[in-house]
Amino acid sequence: MECNDYNITRDLERKNLNLNPLQRGGVLPREAREALHDFGDGYSVCDYCSGRLDEIAKPSISGFLEDLSKFLKVDDVRTTHGARESKFIVMHSICEPGDVIVVDGNAHYTTHLAAERAGLEIIEVPNSRYPEFRVDMDVYEETLKNSIDEYGEIKLAVLTHVDGDYGNLTDAKSFGNFCNKLNVPSLLNCAYSMGRLPIDANGWNIDFVVGSGHKSMAASGPIGVLGMKHEWAETLLKRSPRHTKKEIEMLGCTSRGAPIATLMASLPHVVSRVNNWNEEVELSRSFVAKLEEIEGITQLGIRPTNHDLVRFDTPILHEISKIHPRKGFFLYEELKSRNIVGIKRGQTEWFKCSTYGMSKDQRDYITDSFKEIVEKFAK
Amino acid sequence: MECNDYNITRDLERKNLNLNPLQRGGVLPREAREALHDFGDGYSVCDYCSGRLDEIAKPSISGFLEDLSKFLKVDDVRTTHGARESKFIVMHSICEPGDVIVVDGNAHYTTHLAAERAGLEIIEVPNSRYPEFRVDMDVYEETLKNSIDEYGEIKLAVLTHVDGDYGNLTDAKSFGNFCNKLNVPSLLNCAYSMGRLPIDANGWNIDFVVGSGHKSMAASGPIGVLGMKHEWAETLLKRSPRHTKKEIEMLGCTSRGAPIATLMASLPHVVSRVNNWNEEVELSRSFVAKLEEIEGITQLGIRPTNHDLVRFDTPILHEISKIHPRKGFFLYEELKSRNIVGIKRGQTEWFKCSTYGMSKDQRDYITDSFKEIVEKFAK
Ligand SMILES: Cc1ncc(COP(=O)(O)O)c(C=O)c1O
Ligand SMILES: Cc1ncc(COP(=O)(O)O)c(C=O)c1O
Numbered sequence: 001m002e003c004n005d006y007n008i009t010r011d012l013e014r015k016n017l018n019l020n021p022l023q024r025g026g027v028l029p030r031e032a033r034e035a036l037h038d039f040g041d042g043y044s045v046c047d048y049c050s051g052r053l054d055e056i057a058k059p060s061i062s063g064f065l066e067d068l069s070k071f072l073k074v075d076d077v078r079t080t081h082g083a084r085e086s087k088f089i090v091m092h093s094i095c096e097p098g099d100v101i102v103v104d105g106n107a108h109y110t111t112h113l114a115a116e117r118a119g120l121e122i123i124e125v126p127n128s129r130y131p132e133f134r135v136d137m138d139v140y141e142e143t144l145k146n147s148i149d150e151y152g153e154i155k156l157a158v159l160t161h162v163d164g165d166y167g168n169l170t171d172a173k174s175f176g177n178f179c180n181k182l183n184v185p186s187l188l189n190c191a192y193s194m195g196r197l198p199i200d201a202n203g204w205n206i207d208f209v210v211g212s213g214h215k216s217m218a219a220s221g222p223i224g225v226l227g228m229k230h231e232w233a234e235t236l237l238k239r240s241p242r243h244t245k246k247e248i249e250m251l252g253c254t255s256r257g258a259p260i261a262t263l264m265a266s267l268p269h270v271v272s273r274v275n276n277w278n279e280e281v282e283l284s285r286s287f288v289a290k291l292e293e294i295e296g297i298t299q300l301g302i303r304p305t306n307h308d309l310v311r312f313d314t315p316i317l318h319e320i321s322k323i324h325p326r327k328g329f330f331l332y333e334e335l336k337s338r339n340i341v342g343i344k345r346g347q348t349e350w351f352k353c354s355t356y357g358m359s360k361d362q363r364d365y366i367t368d369s370f371k372e373i374v375e376k377f378a379k
Numbered sequence: 380m381e382c383n384d385y386n387i388t389r390d391l392e393r394k395n396l397n398l399n400p401l402q403r404g405g406v407l408p409r410e411a412r413e414a415l416h417d418f419g420d421g422y423s424v425c426d427y428c429s430g431r432l433d434e435i436a437k438p439s440i441s442g443f444l445e446d447l448s449k450f451l452k453v454d455d456v457r458t459t460h461g462a463r464e465s466k467f468i469v470m471h472s473i474c475e476p477g478d479v480i481v482v483d484g485n486a487h488y489t490t491h492l493a494a495e496r497a498g499l500e501i502i503e504v505p506n507s508r509y510p511e512f513r514v515d516m517d518v519y520e521e522t523l524k525n526s527i528d529e530y531g532e533i534k535l536a537v538l539t540h541v542d543g544d545y546g547n548l549t550d551a552k553s554f555g556n557f558c559n560k561l562n563v564p565s566l567l568n569c570a571y572s573m574g575r576l577p578i579d580a581n582g583w584n585i586d587f588v589v590g591s592g593h594k595s596m597a598a599s600g601p602i603g604v605l606g607m608k609h610e611w612a613e614t615l616l617k618r619s620p621r622h623t624k625k626e627i628e629m630l631g632c633t634s635r636g637a638p639i640a641t642l643m644a645s646l647p648h649v650v651s652r653v654n655n656w657n658e659e660v661e662l663s664r665s666f667v668a669k670l671e672e673i674e675g676i677t678q679l680g681i682r683p684t685n686h687d688l689v690r691f692d693t694p695i696l697h698e699i700s701k702i703h704p705r706k707g708f709f710l711y712e713e714l715k716s717r718n719i720v721g722i723k724r725g726q727t728e729w730f731k732c733s734t735y736g737m738s739k740d741q742r743d744y745i746t747d748s749f750k751e752i753v754e755k756f757a758k
Contacts, residue, residue, distance in 0.1 A: 025421070043402060240495055
């Protein structure tokens with residue numbers, strides 16, 4: 001048979017400044033590119049396996065997991081295929097179909113899908129609505145208490161540490177503590193935080209932390225992280241009665257290939273970048289301040305921002321789209337001609353973006369470009 | 380914190396002839412190495428996503444899935460994280476905990492784990508035992524009928540197309556047909572066949588076919604394939620009521636990174652190598668014949684073999700290990716010194732191996748090396 005041409009090339013990231021928040025934390029550092037090259041083939045990490053992925057000594061997956069658990073301050077840790085797969089593992093192993101869980105109102109769609117796949121009912125904690133969309137811990141605690149009153153038992157409480165819509169950072173420690181007090185297992189979704197900012201699972205009293213290697217840990221996708229308090233290991237990491245080395249929820253082995261090699265190679269880089277998180281937030285804030293110098297561009301979410309992912313209301317861009325011959329496409333095209341990408345084609349009323357990891361000059365080039373575009377077209 | 384040294388290098392495949400059957404079908408061709416390079420970063424395939432991984436147009440995942448379904452002669456197809464994850468998706472979506480399924484006696488441990496994770500009971504079809512370990516379709520059909528009599532309903536019948544212990548090829552067409560007649564959904568595990576030999580899912584009347592990209596389709600792991608008759612799509616690919624584009628069992632998106640780019644890049648190569656399968660089997664048979672020239676080495680499983688994975692009883696090597704100063708390690712070390720790897724350290728009573736994709740000269744070098752080693756040490 002003749003195959004279609006799949007157009008399998010990508011130079012978007014090499015040739016442009018990419019504002020897509022999804023892509024900023026997954027860019028591979030040099031060490032990870034080398035690992036990708038060495039571990040490209042099939043089951044490359046399995047050469048010296050004697051039955052347990054997490055115990056492989058060459059490359060030292062066991063040594064890596066030890067470091068990872070220290071880094072996250074968590075008792076036990078495994079790699080999975082992604083944050084969503086980690087969430088599903090938790091829900092599938094500690095809940096029964098029909099059970100009720102509580103989830104914050106800024107949860108990622110994958111939290112909802114994991115719950116739907118596990119047959120669970122979701123109670124939602126409302127956010128504070130426009131313009132902050134904040135998830136308040138008082139509101140969460142109250143919703144959780146009411147849910148316990150109503151349903152008798154709540155099997156899991158999920159909090160998005162940093163959400164993907166507004167980049168709002170939530171109060172994990174308060175969450176961990178009231179969940180613990182109310183005897184409800186807590187899951188913190190760190191897809192947008194683990195690998196960007198410090199995680200202290202035990203310090204925050206969190207039962208389960210999940211992370212995303214390709215989203216925030218400079219790894220090649222798909223790969224996720226699942227950390228847990230030791231008391232959960234017996235349930236989540238239960239072994240097969242028939243194949244006694246193999247963990248059932250992991251289907252024996254999870255990330256058996258290049259992604260785990262890149263996650264491992266990136267860990268030292270990630271550990272060190274997390275130490276510079278405050279500077280990153282400063283850069284993000286000054287990026288926001290500069291964009292907001294344009295009249296008709298306003299940051300939504302908590303102010304000042306505590307994250308690199310920021311969302312803007314951009315009525316001025318929408319105004320321009322109404323009079324511009326290229327309509328809603330003008331913004332994408334003007335940015336593209338300046339080698340800036342990552343804002344969806346046709347979108348002008350609002351956008352979210354991230355400049356994570358960019359230099360100050362690159363960020364200034366981006367804000368200057370926005371200014372130039374608005375000046376060029378605004379009446 | 381200081382990270383451990385994880386020793387993240389691999390030149391095993393580059394510098395040696397690797398007999399490990401797990402590794403032979405996952406070696407990347409040049410095109411896939413290029414895709415790996417281009418799509419190394421994080422969520423690299425997601426630049427132009429508008430909500431559905433399987434519908435992405437750049438790179439053309441949609442065009443690829445169209446070709447893949449033609450290649451497998453199956454109605455609908457998705458990528459997953461591996462053969463085991465595909466099996467779990469099928470079991471989780473069409474069975475309920477407590478249901479009974481029938482599985483062949485040569486099933487891979489991941490079939491058992493997928494069933495255990497889904498809470499299913501397994502009835503096993505015995506194989507024919509030493510020396511062939513054949514799974515006969517008459518025996519399968521009888522076991523299936525008896526199980527229906529005993530349990531009322533059998534929710535799924537699983538057959539390993541080519542097993543990982545003996546490389547026995549089973550009769551998929553006969554299996555598909557009697558399952559259909561008995562009204563039991565059939566799943567064919569093609570982890571060791573899809574990408575090596577032709578698959579004709581619809582021609583064989585099979586409900587579900589699963590494959591492994593890193594095992595047999597020249598892809599970087601982890602990535603799997605799940606094909607199904609169209610009548611199952613509504614159940615398996617059910618969309619979320621809340622996020623109406625997203626398929627629940629896929630948790631929205633599965634292989635969101637480099638592995639799918641390599642699988643796509645490799646497909647034309649894989650399509651063409653499957654056409655040469657008969658030659659591959661001939662080469663495997665002559666490899667077996669040459670090794671069997673050594674007294675005390677005998678192939679197990681169906682003879683002549685129909686696959687590149689072959690298992691040998693090797694009493695002569697075990698005899699040598701009893702008198703050799705390096706004991707059971709002698710074989711590994713002698714082979715290693717000849718740049719031949721992939722047989723476990725310490726193993727001498729039997730081994731399985733594959734020379735898939737090697738040239739005739741390379742295969743001859745390997746059989747000659749075994750002869751040399753045996754001659755050197757046998758009394
Ligand atoms: C908050 C949040 N959680 C989870 C995910 C999903 O991560 P993964 O691809 O690792 O499942 C995302 C991805 O966008 C996210 O933003
Ligand atoms: C017969 C068979 N099925 C399934 C698997 C697992 O494949 P995957 O890693 O894609 O889950 C293997 C791997 O060894 C196998 O030999």
